[in-house]
Amino acid sequence: MAGVEWWRSAVIYQVYPRSFADSDGDGVGDLPGITAKLAYLADLGVDAVWLSPFYRSPMVDGGYDVADYCDVDPVFGTLADFDRLLAEARTVGLKVIVDIVPNHTSDRHPWFQQSLRDRYIFSTGSDDRPPNDWQSLFGGPAWTRTTDGSWYLHLFDPGQPDLNWRNPQVRDEFDAILRFWLDRGVDGFRIDVAHGMIKAEGLPDAGGEQRLPYFDQEEVHDIYRSWRKLIDSYLGERMTVAEVFDSTPERVARYVAGDELHQAFNFDFLEAPWDPAVLRKIIDETLAAVKDVGAPATWVLSNHDRRRHVTRFGGGLVGLRRARAAALLMLGLPGSAYVYQGEELGLPEVLDLPDEVRADPQWVRSGGRELGRDGCRVPLPWEGDAPPFGFSPGGRAWLPMPREWAARTVAAQREDPDSMLNLYRKALHLRRPATEFAWRPAPDGVLCFETERFLVTANLSGSPVPLLGVPALASSPVTDELPPDTTAWIRT
Incomplete structure (x- = not known):
């Protein structure tokens, strides 16, 4: 979608690189694999591609633990591969958005390895207890003790230490990272945990507070006003989209005021049950909140962190029928829509992965009590009658694929005019920007x-x-x- 402020009504397709397409036969998706499938996405009718992290990483959290923000992990390819992907995207008319992970780095990042503690959040506990009662979103305490007795904060895995955004060196480093990718030609950034970069002064206990002391602090908006000035200094319509959860629509809207970010994900809509009263309330509240700040609404049904909506809506034929209806409901609403890879194929959550292949920190840190997110990250089926369905020329995939997906491959659905794939294609080609509602x-x-x-x-x-x-x-x-x-x- 060309033109001024294209992002206001764009349909953006999320690619989880490990699971999209593998070019070299190692069973893990990569950048050349994505490049080879960009024509498929252009034909589908989306306007842009959002790439989950492909940076150098020990992959403790699927790439969201970044060791080097300005290089490509060898499992995904090289910077030259990224440049070729970007060039091919331009050729087929797609914009490219990359993930940025500013709340934390990997513990393999040079800063952490060099013990540059003022760039992270370290504190002292008492009586062998952590500094406060904060809990990791992956389970267990959000603090890990070091050999000298101090503690460092990790809202996620211990391999993801939280950065100290009150340190000017952290802010300068991320300005340089944004410029590195903008200079290469990316069209925007998806900002991971966008509301988590500033923690409350004094690191108070969370207790029963309604607003968590490690999310949605006022100072975070200063960061985004600075980022907006940086991004607006570049030619072209560059954009940002924020991951902000556990917040009301009114508070989320503060992130997309005119001098801050461009969009924020609509987690209320993503997590809504199949209930007309709930959905109508969410639609009304969303449209009212973004209207007050002049931003577009966003609509999303699934992503790499949430159970796929075919399963969430009941699974089987019921879930598939509701997912088809939800797609047309979402794509009919005014604003921008996000499509997670495989939802156009009607893929369900894979709930029966063997324990030994699960790698998500949620699974590991819960001792297997929580299935985690691997089930929505199973690689895509492209063609053929048996796994890995054309995903990899090596005949393998990093997560096993259900045999019954033979009927859900791109090749099988392309030939069926009534398939989920062709429903999405028809809808995306019929869809036009809507401002009235x-x-x-x-x-x-x-x-x-x-x-x-x-x-x-x-x-x-x-x-x-x-x-x-x-x-x-x-x-x-x-x-x-x-x-x-x-x-x-x-x-x-």
């Missing part, structure tokens, strides 16, 4: 709204409802009625 009267359990191009009707009830008009596109077969768990677009 108004709810229309509808029966109980039905969401109906109008934009410039379509009357979008989503039947989340258990009964058919009358359909007024001939759909340009529907998520399931329709007659003069709209069946349950079905969304239709009717031209206005």
